[in-house]
Every structure is written in structure tokens, then in C-alpha cells.
Amino acid sequence: PLPVLAVVGRPNVGKSTLVNRILGRREAVVEDVPGVTRDRVFYQASWSGRDFTLVDTGGWERNVSGLDLRVAEQAEVAVELADAVVFVVDATVGATATDEAVVRLLRRSGRPVVLAANKVDDARGEADAAALWSLGLGEPIPVSALHGRGTGDMLDAAIAVL
Numbered sequence: 001p002l003p004v005l006a007v008v009g010r011p012n013v014g015k016s017t018l019v020n021r022i023l024g025r026r027e028a029v030v031e032d033v034p035g036v037t038r039d040r041v042f043y044q045a046s047w048s049g050r051d052f053t054l055v056d057t058g059g060w061e062r063n064v065s066g067l068d069l070r071v072a073e074q075a076e077v078a079v080e081l082a083d084a085v086v087f088v089v090d091a092t093v094g095a096t097a098t099d100e101a102v103v104r105l106l107r108r109s110g111r112p113v114v115l116a117a118n119k120v121d122d123a124r125g126e127a128d129a130a131a132l133w134s135l136g137l138g139e140p141i142p143v144s145a146l147h148g149r150g151t152g153d154m155l156d157a158a159i160a161v162l
């Protein structure tokens with residue numbers, strides 16, 4: 001079986017956009033509205049000659065009071081079946097309490113994590129990405145899933161730990 005790379009993070013941070021960028025086609029469903037219910041979706045992907053299974057996550061309910069818990073649960077299931085994780089944070093928003101909750105479960109999982117600081121569409125966003133060192137997951141890799149900026153570096157880091 002191929003190694004599994006799971007993409008986790010809050011709704012609307014750009015996980016599905018990043019998955020499409022990695023696949024090189026628009027297959028994952030991109031939503032402008034956060035919280036749309038989706039199950040985990042599996043894709044076959046490759047980078048630098050390495051084949052792997054890529055998991056896009058979603059599936060939480062639009063339940064404001066329970067949102068943190070639902071996101072954490074969803075991420076937990078995906079992380080359990082993953083060999084490595086890409087944790088996507090919206091660098092333009094910064095680390096939220098939900099992000100911190102996901103970080104705790106990622107730590108407990110023991111899985112290697114690559115921190116993707118998304119929505120860094122140009123050089124001005126680099127400082128936003130650097131602020132995510134505060135999550136304690138190591139170097140935030142600035143990416144723009146939308147434009148492809150930095151995604152190659154992010155994939156290099158991911159397959160190095162996969």
C-alpha cells in the first residue's frame with residue numbers, strides 16, 4: 001500500500017485548493033463557505049517520483065458551538081490513518097484556538113507534520129507565515145495553494161517525512 005499523506009486544518013483555510021494544486025487538476029471540491037459537510041476523500045498523487053495517497057478532509061457540521069470539537073475529531077480520524085500530515089493554517093488569519101486544538105492532537109499522534117502557512121499569495125505575506133512559528137510545529141512553509149507559490153517546497157518537506 002502507498003504511504004498516506006493527510007491534509008488537515010480548519011474549514012476554509014484552503015485544504016481542497018491545496019489538494020487540487022498537488023493533483024494538478026480540479027478534483028477536490030473548493031467551497032467559499034466554511035463548514036460544508038464532506039467526508040474524507042482519497043486521491044492518488046505523486047511528487048518527485050514518490051507515489052502516495054493524499055487525503056482531503058472535511059465532514060464537520062456547521063454547528064458553531066461544536067465546531068472546535070468537530071474539526072478536531074475529523075482531523076483525528078484522518079491523522080490516525082496517515083503516515084504524515086500537512087497541517088494547513090490560514091496565514092492571513094493567524095493561529096486560532098481551533099488551530100491550537102489540532103496542534104495538540106497532532107502532537108499526541110506522533111505523526112510527522114509539515115506546517116503549510118497558506119494564502120501567502122505574495123512576498124508581503126511572508127511575515128504572516130513567520131508568525132506561525134508560535135504553533136511550535138517547526139518552520140511554517142509559506143504557500144499559496146491558489147497560485148502555486150511555495151507548494152513545491154512544501155511537497156519536498158512532506159515526502160521527506162513520508
Ligand code: GDP
Nearest residue numbers: 011012013014015016017030031119144145146
Ligand atoms: P477548505 O475548506 O480548507 O478545503 O478550503 P477551500 O480549498 O475550499 O478554500 C476556501 C477558500 O479559500 C476558497 O475561496 C479558496 O479559493 C480560498 N483559498 C484557498 N487557497 C488560497 C490561497 O492560497 N490564497 C487565497 N487568496 N485564497 C485561497
Ligand code: MG
Nearest residue numbers: 015016029058
Ligand atoms: Mg475542503
